[in-house]
Amino acid sequence: MSTINELIQKIDELKPISRVTSQIITLAEDSKSSMSDFANVIQYDSATTANLLRTCNSAAMGLPRKVESVRDAITLMGLEQVVDLVLIKNSTDNLKTEQPGYGLDEGALWRQSVASAMLSKELCQKHEVANQHLVFTAALLKDIGKVVLSRFVADEFKKINELVENDGLSFREAEKQIIGVDHAELGAMVAKKWNFSSKMISIIKNHHLTDESQKNDLETAIVYAADTICMMMGIGGGADGLAYHFFNEVFSLLEISEKDLQIIMASFAQNLEKVENLFTAV
Amino acid sequence: MRLVVGVSDMKVSNQPQNKIVTYSLGSCIGLAVYDPAVNAGGILHYMLPESSLDTIKAQINPYMFADTGIPALFEVMAQYSAEAQDMKVVVAGGAQVLNQRNIFNIGKRNQMALHKILDKNHVKVDFEDVGGNVNRTVTLDLKTGDVIIKVSGGEEKII
Numbered sequence: 001m002s003t004i005n006e007l008i009q010k011i012d013e014l015k016p017i018s019r020v021t022s023q024i025i026t027l028a029e030d031s032k033s034s035m036s037d038f039a040n041v042i043q044y045d046s047a048t049t050a051n052l053l054r055t056c057n058s059a060a061m062g063l064p065r066k067v068e069s070v071r072d073a074i075t076l077m078g079l080e081q082v083v084d085l086v087l088i089k090n091s092t093d094n095l096k097t098e099q100p101g102y103g104l105d106e107g108a109l110w111r112q113s114v115a116s117a118m119l120s121k122e123l124c125q126k127h128e129v130a131n132q133h134l135v136f137t138a139a140l141l142k143d144i145g146k147v148v149l150s151r152f153v154a155d156e157f158k159k160i161n162e163l164v165e166n167d168g169l170s171f172r173e174a175e176k177q178i179i180g181v182d183h184a185e186l187g188a189m190v191a192k193k194w195n196f197s198s199k200m201i202s203i204i205k206n207h208h209l210t211d212e213s214q215k216n217d218l219e220t221a222i223v224y225a226a227d228t229i230c231m232m233m234g235i236g237g238g239a240d241g242l243a244y245h246f247f248n249e250v251f252s253l254l255e256i257s258e259k260d261l262q263i264i265m266a267s268f269a270q271n272l273e274k275v276e277n278l279f280t281a282v
Numbered sequence: 283m284r285l286v287v288g289v290s291d292m293k294v295s296n297q298p299q300n301k302i303v304t305y306s307l308g309s310c311i312g313l314a315v316y317d318p319a320v321n322a323g324g325i326l327h328y329m330l331p332e333s334s335l336d337t338i339k340a341q342i343n344p345y346m347f348a349d350t351g352i353p354a355l356f357e358v359m360a361q362y363s364a365e366a367q368d369m370k371v372v373v374a375g376g377a378q379v380l381n382q383r384n385i386f387n388i389g390k391r392n393q394m395a396l397h398k399i400l401d402k403n404h405v406k407v408d409f410e411d412v413g414g415n416v417n418r419t420v421t422l423d424l425k426t427g428d429v430i431i432k433v434s435g436g437e438e439k440i441i
Contacts, residue, residue, distance in 0.1 A: 234308035237417035239435025246379040
């Protein structure tokens with residue numbers, strides 16, 4: 001079987017997202033969705049509700065009292081955070097396992113994904129992005145292609161790494177050259193299969209700015225910047241290291257100076273404990 | 283026991299059964315010190331060069347910055363009667379994203395801040411594995427005094 005066919009088969013082996021998750025992501029993709037649209041979908045799905053309550057009532061969440069219903073969770077945490085929790089809980093099963101090709105232990109990819117989604121959200125707030133749930137979800141799922149590609153990267157790691165070390169290629173470029181496809185491209189194929197919007201597919205495909213023209217797209221720029229900052233902070237860092245291209249222009253577009261970058265890192269460090277607690281809770 | 287040092291964190295011990303480890307250093311720096319005379323050692327994992335960025339944060343967590351974290355590490359080592367001139371001093375991390383221009387190169391700034399402080403205090407670095415585009419994990423084994431630097435996807439160096 002050719003590598004590409006094997007990869008397509010691997011995409012089929014991913015745990016599929018449920019119908020209700022798909023509905024929630026469709027709402028997330030549409031900036032016109034109201035908060036009550038989300039609340040309706042969440043509260044009429046018993047599995048999602050049960051999972052949400054279990055998460056909220058986990059000791060790691062540290063909520064002041066027991067949460068008995070979706071309404072209760074919304075009162076206590078705000079609908080915005082409830083939606084984020086549901087998106088995390090319902091869409092990240094595939095990211096929890098170890099990814100040996102990328103040198104990622106169990107949970108490392110999940111932590112990186114959740115951290116960059118949280119940081120993307122902060123950047124969205126600063127730039128008053130209309131569709132923050134879309135950006136959050138794209139950041140959360142941007143590396144789904146790594147889950148598909150991990151075994152192939154493991155087989156070809158030496159060759160990939162040589163291109164990175166000797167020829168100055170980014171890890172993604174080296175994947176593309178050696179395997180014929182890279183994790184961002186594969187992530188976009190997964191997103192397409194899961195019927196995500198073209199915007200979401202494009203952000204996932206360009207989270208390392210494969211198509212450099214996308215650096216002028218605010219939502220893509222935010223996901224790229226959040227990923228880069230998490231990479232620098234070493235969050236869920238793996239064998240691909242920091243071997244991705246840095247684009248100054250993105251930070252200019254987002255009005256992030258060198259000092260701002262340090263302030264963002266100092267402030268975001270506080271969230272690492274939150275990511276850790278979430279990992280235990282979900 | 284494995285003592286894990288998080289981001290902006292520090293651990294020191296003199297118990298030979300302990301291993302101190304810090305995972306996944308990107309542009310952050312891991313500073314490992316060990317004094318064989320008193321069998322005490324520690325690792326600091328700091329994220330940024332200068333506490334002037336946010337003095338309140340530095341008060342709450344001095345381990346976030348080089349200029350507050352490094353003195354704190356040597357102070358705690360002194361409480362274990364360790365002496366700077368007897369210590370093995372190992373530095374790892376300070377990596378950078380590809381083509382990261384100097385102003386955004388926090389890994390490099392972290393490294394420069396460290397040398398400024400150590401030079402001023404006449405502390406010699408025995409081994410330094412800094413820069414590049416890789417993630418590093420540093421372990422200090424208090425049974426042997428070995429410092430192990432593991433590059434993710436690469437080999438281990440034992441110092």
